[in-house]
Amino acid sequence: MPVLYRSILSPQLQSSLTCRQITHFTFNQTKVTFSSFPNYTKISCSMFSIMEDNPPLTPTILESTEEKYSAELDVAVKAVQMACSLCQRVQEGLISKSNSLVQSKDDKSLVTIADWSVQATISWVLSESFASKSVSIVAEEDVEALSKPEATVLLDSVVQTVNECLAEAPQFGIKSPIRPLQKEEVLEAIRQCNSTGGPSGRFWVLDPVDGTLGFVRGDQYAVALALVEDGEVVLGVLGCPNYPLRKEWLSYHNRYYRILSKLTPPRPDSWDRGFVLYAKKGSGKAWMQPLLPQSMKLVESKSPRPVYVSLVEDPALATFCEPVERANSSHSFTAGLAHSVGVRKEPLRVYSMVKYAAVARGDAEIFMKFARSGYKEKIWDHAAGTVIIQEAGGVVTDAGGQPLNFSNGIYLEGLDRGIIACAGVQLHQKIIRAVDASWDSSCL
Ligand SMILES: Nc1ncnc2c1ncn2[C@@H]1O[C@H](COP(=O)(O)OS(=O)(=O)O)[C@@H](OP(=O)(O)O)[C@H]1O
Ligand SMILES: [Mg+2]
Ligand SMILES: [Mg+2]
Numbered sequence: 001m002p003v004l005y006r007s008i009l010s011p012q013l014q015s016s017l018t019c020r021q022i023t024h025f026t027f028n029q030t031k032v033t034f035s036s037f038p039n040y041t042k043i044s045c046s047m048f049s050i051m052e053d054n055p056p057l058t059p060t061i062l063e064s065t066e067e068k069y070s071a072e073l074d075v076a077v078k079a080v081q082m083a084c085s086l087c088q089r090v091q092e093g094l095i096s097k098s099n100s101l102v103q104s105k106d107d108k109s110l111v112t113i114a115d116w117s118v119q120a121t122i123s124w125v126l127s128e129s130f131a132s133k134s135v136s137i138v139a140e141e142d143v144e145a146l147s148k149p150e151a152t153v154l155l156d157s158v159v160q161t162v163n164e165c166l167a168e169a170p171q172f173g174i175k176s177p178i179r180p181l182q183k184e185e186v187l188e189a190i191r192q193c194n195s196t197g198g199p200s201g202r203f204w205v206l207d208p209v210d211g212t213l214g215f216v217r218g219d220q221y222a223v224a225l226a227l228v229e230d231g232e233v234v235l236g237v238l239g240c241p242n243y244p245l246r247k248e249w250l251s252y253h254n255r256y257y258r259i260l261s262k263l264t265p266p267r268p269d270s271w272d273r274g275f276v277l278y279a280k281k282g283s284g285k286a287w288m289q290p291l292l293p294q295s296m297k298l299v300e301s302k303s304p305r306p307v308y309v310s311l312v313e314d315p316a317l318a319t320f321c322e323p324v325e326r327a328n329s330s331h332s333f334t335a336g337l338a339h340s341v342g343v344r345k346e347p348l349r350v351y352s353m354v355k356y357a358a359v360a361r362g363d364a365e366i367f368m369k370f371a372r373s374g375y376k377e378k379i380w381d382h383a384a385g386t387v388i389i390q391e392a393g394g395v396v397t398d399a400g401g402q403p404l405n406f407s408n409g410i411y412l413e414g415l416d417r418g419i420i421a422c423a424g425v426q427l428h429q430k431i432i433r434a435v436d437a438s439w440d441s442s443c444l
């Protein structure tokens, strides 16, 4: 059994080390590094013991990552909190009024004023907060449709929505602009998110509204922001404004359960309805913060708390989640996989990266996505969720067991077949083996 010598860790880490955190180190003879989970080099608690004596050879002393990226994480969480508030307002408006503010893009997917407004707002906040460093952002939306002469009403709505949100910024600890942003400034903020990523340097990755279909249906959606440095996701922030009090509600359509179910609807101020999850790579922790702004009365109950993946290893007790739309992931293939590994529960079909949140929080054990051949997964659909699950103790790879590659532009280049995220290594290995066994006979 390999031995992890406590003395080779920095003093700060020595004192804060817990069993769960140790799963976040990788080990080879003389060096312990924070996990990037290359293949299966991750070692789990059961695979080594902790010794208090001197290390065998001259070890590398680990530095704490506590300080690094703290300023970025702080701003990112606040920006996502603001974005969640913006989205809640727009979603209520969409459901109660009209659909005129929902547009179809060239690929027939949807975009709404919330998508553009969140992108503009977060872009503005990041640029203002890190003015000294040039801020590079990869994001989903562009200004093409918004800049057309016939899009004046749409653009006006976006400008208004952005300004309403920025006016509330101080409640989230962010400075408002000195005057409302003009149309051209809003367009510029959206346009500025034109980075194409890559293997070196630092860039933010933003999906302003992930699961736009869920959003317009009054259901689940997420705001996802990540920071990538030298090809690695170092921060992930995931806002899930509609995440319900009880996990069973995740699979219900919001309006459906509001109208038809006898279940008590989630209270707007309750801890579990809506939150922001976040994690810093290598910290061994993922955190959940309820939605702000904080009501003064609830300040104490609104401090962040850690989340952990589920400890369930028995497939029969595991829940797997997947996209709602068959067009986005093969339900029949995942049903076959689930059956062959012994998963017996019905799949939890949920829009957006809320699926990553469900695994990170321990509400589900597995997330699988197998898009049709030819579809290339985008980095903004996975970056934030990946680091959050990993830091909460889980595993995220492609179907070949390789880590997702965020270093090659806007797509997850080289992705082998699909994405598999699991609470634990054992479940993950079982699914990877099942994919290999059934892939050739699948029609994917
Ligand atoms: N054909 C196809 N195959 C796979 N994936 C696709 C496809 N088309 C789009 N997308 C991306 O899927 C994102 C939505 O994923 P979801 O998990 O929310 O899907 S689902 O609506 O629950 O079915 C969605 O993110 P948003 O556009 O941010 O909503 C897209 O980036
Ligand atoms: Mg989209
Ligand atoms: Mg998306």
Ligand SMILES: [Mg+2]
Pocket: 115, 140, 207, 208, 209, 210, 211, 212
């Ligand atoms: Mg989106």
